[in-house]
Amino acid sequence: MTKPLSIKNLVKKFGGLTATDDISFDLNEGQSTGLIGPNGAGKTTIFSQIMGDYRQTSGKIELYGSEISKLSTPARIRLGVSRTYQVPRPFAEFTVLENVRVGLMPDSIWKMITESPNVDREIELALSVGFSENDLRRTPDELSMGDLRKLEMARTMATNPSIMLLDEVFAGLTVGEIDQIAKLIQKMRSENMTFLIVSHDLKALEPLVDDAIAINYGKIIAQGSFASVISDNAVRTSYLGT
Amino acid sequence: MLEIIIQGVLLSGLYALIAVGFTLIFSVGRVLNLAYGSYIMVAGYIYFYFSQLLGLPPIAGLLLAGILGSCMGLIKYNLIVKPLKGDHIAVEISTLILAVVLQSAVILCFGNSAKILLPIIPGVMHIGNATVTFNVLVATIASWLILIGLYLFIKKTHVGRAMMAVSMDAKGASISGVDIDKINMITWGISGFLGAIAGVFFASYTQLSPTMWVAPLIIAIAIVIVGGIGSIIGTLMVAHIIGFMEIISVALISPQLRGVFTMLLIILVLVIRPKGLFGREEL
Amino acid sequence: MGLGLRWYHFFLWAGFIVIMALMPEFVSKGTLRTIIFANFLAIFAISWDVLSGRTGYISFGHPFLIGIGAYTTAILTKRFDVPVEYAIPTAVIMTMVGGTIMFLPALRIKGSYFALVSLAFMELIYQLVQVIRPDLTGGTRGMSGIVTLTRGAVNGYYLSVTLMIIVALCMWLLMRTRLGTALSAIGMNEESVKGSGLSPTKLKLFAFMTSAFVAGLGGAFYVHYLGSIAPRALFDINFVFTIIVATLIGGASTIVGPMFGAFFLTFLLEYLRPYLPGAERYLIYGAIALLLYMYQPKGLYHIVMSQLDRFKKRADDD
Numbered sequence: 001m002t003k004p005l006s007i008k009n010l011v012k013k014f015g016g017l018t019a020t021d022d023i024s025f026d027l028n029e030g031q032s033t034g035l036i037g038p039n040g041a042g043k044t045t046i047f048s049q050i051m052g053d054y055r056q057t058s059g060k061i062e063l064y065g066s067e068i069s070k071l072s073t074p075a076r077i078r079l080g081v082s083r084t085y086q087v088p089r090p091f092a093e094f095t096v097l098e099n100v101r102v103g104l105m106p107d108s109i110w111k112m113i114t115e116s117p118n119v120d121r122e123i124e125l126a127l128s129v130g131f132s133e134n135d136l137r138r139t140p141d142e143l144s145m146g147d148l149r150k151l152e153m154a155r156t157m158a159t160n161p162s163i164m165l166l167d168e169v170f171a172g173l174t175v176g177e178i179d180q181i182a183k184l185i186q187k188m189r190s191e192n193m194t195f196l197i198v199s200h201d202l203k204a205l206e207p208l209v210d211d212a213i214a215i216n217y218g219k220i221i222a223q224g225s226f227a228s229v230i231s232d233n234a235v236r237t238s239y240l241g242t
Numbered sequence: 243m244l245e246i247i248i249q250g251v252l253l254s255g256l257y258a259l260i261a262v263g264f265t266l267i268f269s270v271g272r273v274l275n276l277a278y279g280s281y282i283m284v285a286g287y288i289y290f291y292f293s294q295l296l297g298l299p300p301i302a303g304l305l306l307a308g309i310l311g312s313c314m315g316l317i318k319y320n321l322i323v324k325p326l327k328g329d330h331i332a333v334e335i336s337t338l339i340l341a342v343v344l345q346s347a348v349i350l351c352f353g354n355s356a357k358i359l360l361p362i363i364p365g366v367m368h369i370g371n372a373t374v375t376f377n378v379l380v381a382t383i384a385s386w387l388i389l390i391g392l393y394l395f396i397k398k399t400h401v402g403r404a405m406m407a408v409s410m411d412a413k414g415a416s417i418s419g420v421d422i423d424k425i426n427m428i429t430w431g432i433s434g435f436l437g438a439i440a441g442v443f444f445a446s447y448t449q450l451s452p453t454m455w456v457a458p459l460i461i462a463i464a465i466v467i468v469g470g471i472g473s474i475i476g477t478l479m480v481a482h483i484i485g486f487m488e489i490i491s492v493a494l495i496s497p498q499l500r501g502v503f504t505m506l507l508i509i510l511v512l513v514i515r516p517k518g519l520f521g522r523e524e525l
Numbered sequence: 526m527g528l529g530l531r532w533y534h535f536f537l538w539a540g541f542i543v544i545m546a547l548m549p550e551f552v553s554k555g556t557l558r559t560i561i562f563a564n565f566l567a568i569f570a571i572s573w574d575v576l577s578g579r580t581g582y583i584s585f586g587h588p589f590l591i592g593i594g595a596y597t598t599a600i601l602t603k604r605f606d607v608p609v610e611y612a613i614p615t616a617v618i619m620t621m622v623g624g625t626i627m628f629l630p631a632l633r634i635k636g637s638y639f640a641l642v643s644l645a646f647m648e649l650i651y652q653l654v655q656v657i658r659p660d661l662t663g664g665t666r667g668m669s670g671i672v673t674l675t676r677g678a679v680n681g682y683y684l685s686v687t688l689m690i691i692v693a694l695c696m697w698l699l700m701r702t703r704l705g706t707a708l709s710a711i712g713m714n715e716e717s718v719k720g721s722g723l724s725p726t727k728l729k730l731f732a733f734m735t736s737a738f739v740a741g742l743g744g745a746f747y748v749h750y751l752g753s754i755a756p757r758a759l760f761d762i763n764f765v766f767t768i769i770v771a772t773l774i775g776g777a778s779t780i781v782g783p784m785f786g787a788f789f790l791t792f793l794l795e796y797l798r799p800y801l802p803g804a805e806r807y808l809i810y811g812a813i814a815l816l817l818y819m820y821q822p823k824g825l826y827h828i829v830m831s832q833l834d835r836f837k838k839r840a841d842d843d
Contacts, residue, residue: 051720077722089720091713094706102710103721105703109731112703116528159722274637276585276644325819331581331712332822334640335769338585339815342766346808354803456762460648463641499656501649508642512630516638 311438470521
């Protein structure tokens with residue numbers, strides 16, 4: 001059975017800075033892995049390379065067994081991977097529903113013209129991440145940071161992925177909102193969705209993941225069960241600083 | 243052959259001056275100033291008015307034009323670019339509208355017909371069997387001096403280095419304490435000055451007309467696309483490539499095909515190396 | 526197709542068509558000729574809007590596309606005696622093909638490149654057209670004595686208005702589909718469009734070719750209305766300016782906006798003509814356009830719509 005995601009010896013250098021330093025790991029189908037580490041450790045950089053926001057310096061990225069390094073971002077999304085961004089980037093002049101609509105669209109001009117938007121599905125997605133009926137016609141400038149994060153989540157789900165990369169999706173959310181997103185993630189886990197989740201909120205993260213990978217300075221410093229990783233000495237030092 | 247080399251050098255120097263003023267705004271401010279050509283046109287007319295109509299000495303006319311160019315730049319920045327907060331589509335459109343407005347204003351004041359500028363320095367000299375007007379020679383030498391001065395300014399002075407910093411990473415620069423607004427103003431002022439001086443030279447090289455702002459703008463555009471943004475030296479080199487290409491195509495192929503090779507070069511660069519030959523990054 | 530059509534859409538379009546059809550009864554021949562010009566400007570503005578109004582890839586070289594259509598049909602009909610029914614479709618295809626070849630490299634990259642390249646290419650084509658095969662293109666002076674499709678103001682009016690309404694209606698409907706949504710999304714945040722699984726290049730190319738189609742069509746019919754072609758008027762920055770300002774005043778990305786903007790601008794120009802003949806008019810309405818754009822970049826369409834929204838809200842509250 002091919003693994004949804006397989007990273008081999010990934011290296012990314014920005015000039016003199018090595019942001020990703022020989023990283024390798026796999027995700028099995030339905031597995032949920034937490035990616036933790038201090039700021040600047042290189043977690044988001046890994047996401048960006050997987051999605052194709054930029055090209056790795058060297059190393060392999062395989063999605064369901066195929067090397068994807070030559071593929072464009074939309075092509076990778078069609079293969080089933082999708083991500084949220086730490087800084088939300090919604091479409092500024094569209095309502096919540098219209099934002100989701102873009103994510104739901106097929107990448108075919110003919111279909112875009114001939115088929116109508118699936119408004120029911122748009123509403124369903126928006127409500128599932130915690131928006132209320134009133135919010136649906138709001139535009140991003142009227143939304144709180146928490147709402148924008150929810151919108152990111154809804155847009156990511158709209159592309160119908162089988163692998164989701166979540167980048168700090170809980171930051172700025174209230175306890176109730178975190179709860180709602182957490183329930184949503186658990187539901188998707190039970191439907192065999194594969195997750196790679198970055199979060200500073202370790203308490204919220206714990207129930208959502210099967211295991212964890214800790215990163216610092218672009219290298220993996222610990223890997224294994226969530227409990228063993230967070231009690232690892234190197235990991236504790238990386239968070240507290242030496 | 244000698245003629246080609248000399249003409250090429252002379253033209254390229256002028257092109258370099260024209261291009262640098264344009265590139266500077268991009269590099270530092272990240273916006274497109276499509277009214278850049280207007281500095282060139284207005285400056286030409288100002289020089290014409292003061293030096294030819296009023297009879298002031300050429301240097302005075304030149305300096306006045308330069309100062310006016312600077313002022314135009316500052317006004318443009320404060321009234322148009324700043325309020326638009328870096329919405330690059332809006333700046334593109336607004337500066338184009340402004341350019342057309344300025345063109346109409348000039349027609350209103352000076353009429354529609356083209357005018358010939360008297361040479362800044364009359365007389366010609368001969369190198370081999372090539373005839374070189376002092377006018378163009380002085381223009382080229384002045385261009386080089388100004389460019390060298392600018393290069394030193396950017397590398398050696400505090401303000402110049404701040405400009406470089408902003409062009410590489412505006413957010414980082416502002417966190418380090420650079421006053422972005424002030425740097426932008428200075429850049430627009432310098433750009434206006436450069437454009438104006440280039441304008442007077444350009445007008446004396448060709449002729450003065452209300453539509454003369456388009457051609458230098460196109461040249462500046464070509465140099466920016468082919469050369470990329472990020473270094474004055476790169477701009478200089480590409481200015482020479484394009485300058486020589488034009489001279490060669492005029493002399494050896496056909497005067498009318500002047501622009502074609504530029505066009506082809508633009509397409510080639512965009513397909514193969516969008517950053518530009520010497521560019522650090524994309525626009 | 527999810528066009529979201531309401532009864533008032535039908536009503537407004539039908540009303541508009543009826544008014545335009547009856548126009549010759551109410552106005553003089555002179556005014557009809559002005560409206561013909563407005564119709565063509567509307568077609569060009571709509572063409573610009575489909576691409577630049579939506580995606581933000583500002584084209585400063587639309588006359589380039591219009592010119593290909595115009596010159597192709599002019600050369601075919603005048604120099605080679607090709608019948609108009611074949612020349613015009615050929616012209617449209619040439620515009621799409623030629624335009625794509627020239628602009629594809631720039632379209633694949635960022636919007637600012639495209640803007641620059643389009644300006645540069647328009648100027649360069651202007652030079653080229655005067656010097657390459659002037660026996661075909663008529664060189665600097667252009668061509669005259671080209672076949673005209675209609676005779677007289679009224680017939681010319683009907684042809685132009687029919688063309689304009691067909692173009693406007695088709696583009697308006699097209700932009701109301703999800704394609705229109707996708708194109709607008711590109712204008713807002715192209716990176717996010719990629720992140721939503723859509724390829725912007727494919728979309729931009731489609732928008733461009735649609736825009737070229739309309740521009741070529743308009744250019745070809747315009748030549749056969751005027752019976753002549755003059756490069757100096759065609760490849761003029763003032764023409765670019767007119768098209769863009771018409772679109773912006775009306776309201777970019779709305780199709781209907783550019784249509785009304787074109788009429789507004791044409792009549793404004795005509796009104797100013799006795800007072801300010803010549804290029805000075807551009808000064809006034811350029812200044813007005815600039816102020817209006819900086820104050821309300823979304824144009825008259827948005828101003829009207831937000832007033833209507835206010836009425837609706839007040840009605841809902843009561």
